Amino acid sequence: MPAPPAPGAGMSYTDVPGFVEESVAHGETTVTIERERLREACEYARDELGFQMLSDLVATDYLNWGARGVSGYIGTATGRDINFPMTQGLQTQPRVKPKRFSISYHLLAMRQPPERVRFKVWADDGEPVPSVVSVWPTADWHEREQFDLMGIRFAGHPYLRRIIMDGDWEGHPLRKDYPIGGEPVRFSEAE
């Protein structure tokens, strides 16, 4: 195990393979990585930067992000409908996202003070994301969960199958285009 960098030295992520950009918001650092070089970047983070734990892995679907439009006080055509609460538009238009899905890796360096960073890759529907199971074994179930619920394909995962939903389930429930409240009732008379 390599010696940890001096505490509080202020980490630099520009040397991470596939580095695209770095941003800080709410005291959290987000490092965007090229999708193809993700595994390389993660190995670097673990071995050189000391991020020995993968805390969480989560995908987000940005389909129709910001499509609600901006509404003023009175509301616009795309904005609020007083017969349906909670349909008012946004105050400002959110920043445009480069692709449909973001996959965030929340890394933790266990030292004093602890260091956390979010690695982020962008993918469109169907684009494979390199699996990091070989870097952090804990990614096994996390990747299976995101595959199951969000439909992200992790290339190189040894056992990529559904984990939360049934094996024969159709669709990926956490996607924004997955209907809510419409699944057929199983084992009913009509079936």
Added chain:
Amino acid sequence: MTIAPARTRTAWPVVDDSQYEGSRIPSPIPTVKRVPADYAEREDIMQINFGPNHPSTHGVLRLIVDLDGELVEGIEAVIGYLHTGFEKSMEQKTWWKCVTYSPRIDYVGYQANELTFVLAVEKLLELEVPEKATWMRTLLSELNRIHSHLIYLGTSALELGAISMFWYCFRERELILDLFEMVTGQRMHTRYFQIGGLAEDIPDGFFPECRKFVDWFPHALADYRTLLDRNAIWLERTRGVGVLSASDAIALGQTGPNLRASGVDWDLRREQPYLAYANVDFQVPVYTAGDVYDRYRVRMDEMRESNRIVDQCLRRLERMQGRPWIVDDRKVVLPPREELHTSMESLIHHFKIVTEGFRVPEGEVYVTTESPRGEQGCYLVSEGGPKPWRVHFRAPSFVALEATATCMHETLVADLIAIVGSLDAVMGDADR
């Protein structure tokens, strides 16, 4: 009792398992242990389903076990039977309604989930929470930790045949639930942490009742120790069983008591203090064997330390009576009930928040806390609207179950039950 303050500790957790000779993470699939190829052909390997409905699976966990006689040769954990779609449901609700969902995810350590979600929203809103609310949150979180560990202790001892432990643990659990009921009106799923502070003020009667509990609980712990610590059956059943090495525990993302039982000195309450943890004195118990027995010892010691934290919080809170318990921001927080009859503005604010909710600025945050089961994370994405765009919980139970295959090393079926119990996974948390 003296401890080194967190700030002077510079070394990172000592991970030395060069002497370790037990099981390692299976390959190529880290969470599945397969029967060795030369074994698989033999007829006396029997594959059975352990669960999903079995009293000792803590809910609905299914383990596909390959048995050679009584020896566990292969194992695969199957989860998802308690999936309730909380993350999807929360995307359809306004921010303040989502708070109701979060405690139901982990139904044993409910306040930990609630707290993590509320802290994450507050981080997005950049809200400063009143001091009194912070201390009360700390107090309830620690009571909840004791509650969760009592359920662990009671049920896992019950599974190993120590029936009386169950009754003793649930005796004290009742006392904690009574305290929760007194403060929040609910025994479980309290929904007492509100975005911006607490839902209501602390009732006066709470302090003497909680004081009684704090004074009593060390005696209860002594009772448990009398029953288990030198109980030959308990020691036989737990020592050296289900060993997890320190480096494997980190690689598998284990956190909380499971990690500390493997010898890794890591507790988020001390390493990245949130709430009032920087201002209370407590120890972080660490044991090194990584077996079922050490997980038990870590949790026993944690209950003792939690009780001490509750005591310190009580002393502070007793001096804070009459202070505000929720932030005074009418755009986010419901106005006081009595104002609705006299103030037009309050009525409008109330109506707006209840019907439309409040907007949370665009952004994403990941907040972690030390729940009774380990690192509880909450990832939030906001579009800038009244509903969350994405909610994700990093469930410590989900991660704990990933370690089942690694813990199985020359394990008997009976030990399997002890191991699964000691990982302390709550299926509601794992499946969400």
